[in-house]
Amino acid sequence: MDHLYEKTIKTTEVYKGKIINLEIQEVELPNGKTGSREIVKHPGAVAVVPVTKEGNIVLVKQFRKALNKTIVEIPAGKLEIGEDPLQSAMRELEEETGYKTENLEFLLSFYTSPGFADELIYLYFTDDLQAGMTNMDDDEFLDVLEVSLEEAERMIKDQTIHDAKTAYAINYLRMKESLQS
Amino acid sequence: MDHLYEKTIKTTEVYKGKIINLEIQEVELPNGKTGSREIVKHPGAVAVVPVTKEGNIVLVKQFRKALNKTIVEIPAGKLEIGEDPLQSAMRELEEETGYKTENLEFLLSFYTSPGFADELIYLYFTDDLQAGMTNMDDDEFLDVLEVSLEEAERMIKDQTIHDAKTAYAINYLRMKESLQS
Numbered sequence: 431m432d433h434l435y436e437k438t439i440k441t442t443e444v445y446k447g448k449i450i451n452l453e454i455q456e457v458e459l460p461n462g463k464t465g466s467r468e469i470v471k472h473p474g475a476v477a478v479v480p481v482t483k484e485g486n487i488v489l490v491k492q493f494r495k496a497l498n499k500t501i502v503e504i505p506a507g508k509l510e511i512g513e514d515p516l517q518s519a520m521r522e523l524e525e526e527t528g529y530k531t532e533n534l535e536f537l538l539s540f541y542t543s544p545g546f547a548d549e550l551i552y553l554y555f556t557d558d559l560q561a562g563m564t565n566m567d568d569d570e571f572l573d574v575l576e577v578s579l580e581e582a583e584r585m586i587k588d589q590t591i592h593d594a595k596t597a598y599a600i601n602y603l604r605m606k607e608s609l610q611s
Numbered sequence: 612m613d614h615l616y617e618k619t620i621k622t623t624e625v626y627k628g629k630i631i632n633l634e635i636q637e638v639e640l641p642n643g644k645t646g647s648r649e650i651v652k653h654p655g656a657v658a659v660v661p662v663t664k665e666g667n668i669v670l671v672k673q674f675r676k677a678l679n680k681t682i683v684e685i686p687a688g689k690l691e692i693g694e695d696p697l698q699s700a701m702r703e704l705e706e707e708t709g710y711k712t713e714n715l716e717f718l719l720s721f722y723t724s725p726g727f728a729d730e731l732i733y734l735y736f737t738d739d740l741q742a743g744m745t746n747m748d749d750d751e752f753l754d755v756l757e758v759s760l761e762e763a764e765r766m767i768k769d770q771t772i773h774d775a776k777t778a779y780a781i782n783y784l785r786m787k788e789s790l791q792s
Binding site for chain 2: 445491543544545569589604605
């Protein structure tokens with residue numbers, strides 16, 4: 431048995447939503463005492479680092495009600511039930527940016543907020559883009575922009591880019607470029 | 612007015628917790644229709660990339676009930692009310708790893724899950740560590756480990772490291788090293 435393990439004593443479902451569920455788990459802590467954990471259940475998500483043949487990164491500007499402001503991110507979206515992450519990433523890329531690709535490279539997956547949520551993001555890279563048409567969800571509105579790596583780095587510094595997966599993506603591109611040069 | 616803006620029509624508080632709150636906002640979408648947004652309110656957090664004088668990165672292994680497993684992360688913790696992020700980062704570093712520092716460099720802040728939560732993490736770097744004593748919260752149990760950058764990169768590949776802020780931190784260190792060499 432893992433000496434850090436917390437056994438669930440009781441689970442209370444607080445909310446079942448459209449995207450997330452919330453539950454409270456009463457747990458037995460490693461020292462035998464009890465504690466409570468607030469847990470957001472999320473279906474998981476995909477994100478894509480799309481690079482044009484000019485070497486620009488394709489970003490989307492989207493209003494995020496959780497932040498009550500517009501932020502800049504790489505194209506991303508939540509997984510539909512039973513959907514393969516790779517297919518989901520191709521779909522989200524095309525819906526949000528209009529670009530199609532048959533050639534997505536899986537980079538890594540990561541948990542975004544393990545302290546309170548189980549959201550896992552699958553991150554993909556492509557520099558093989560074909561232009562197409564955007565096709566957004568009914569409740570989705572966004573602008574597409576294409577910026578150079580240098581511009582993207584400036585946007586991190588001035589916090590126009592303020593999103594973890596997007597900052598990761600830009601670091602990844604910088605590293606890829608420095609390995610190639 | 613931002614053409615992507617979503618105006619709040621009505622906010623329903625679903626849950627007020629120890630760490631997070633959950634609210635549902637009915638919004639007016641840019642096309643005039645209404646939609647609903649599920650929003651987790653979080654106090655924000657800090658994380659530290661701590662590097663020993665041997666060049667190893669200090670990591671913590673912690674059971675995360677949201678994932679129902681033990682994962683490896685850089686030292687991190689949520690902000691207390693009214694707490695300065697820098698002070699919070701020094702406190703969390705010492706509580707979790709035993710290492711003290713007076714010398715934290717702010718790297719960047721990022722939103723971890725802008726699709727459904729307002730959590731903002733302030734990320735710091737230090738390679739100026741003094742050994743001390745750990746002092747964890749009552750409901751916090753963790754192991755400390757120190758690994759080389761190469762080992763940390765292997766841990767990302769085999770997903771022993773599976774956390775966004777930690778993967779970001781390791782990429783950051785690799786980039787820093789390649790700039791210095």
